[in-house]
Amino acid sequence: MYVCLCKGITDSQLRAAIKDGGSEFKRLKKELAVGTQCGKCVPVAMSILAEETAKN
Template sequence: MYVCLCNGVTDNQIKSAVQDGATTMRELYQETEAGSQCGKCCKHVKSILNEELLQL
């Protein structure tokens, strides 16, 4: 499912980035560019990040 429509980033890409070591929004942005344009997805991206970090 697309989370960041501006950059075409899916929830699976965000989860993979966390599994590859991203632990902050900045690191996720560097990996996927999610949230780099309109910013509307940031809240959703952050909640996926937090969920994934809890599962590590």
């Protein structure tokens, strides 16, 4: 499913980037450009980040 419509980023892409060491939102923002346009996806992206980091 799409998390960020502005940049066309899916939850799978986000989860893959987090698994690749992107445990900071700042880094995900830089790598994928998630949340860099309207910012509406930030809360969802943050909750996916929290979910994935809690698994590790």
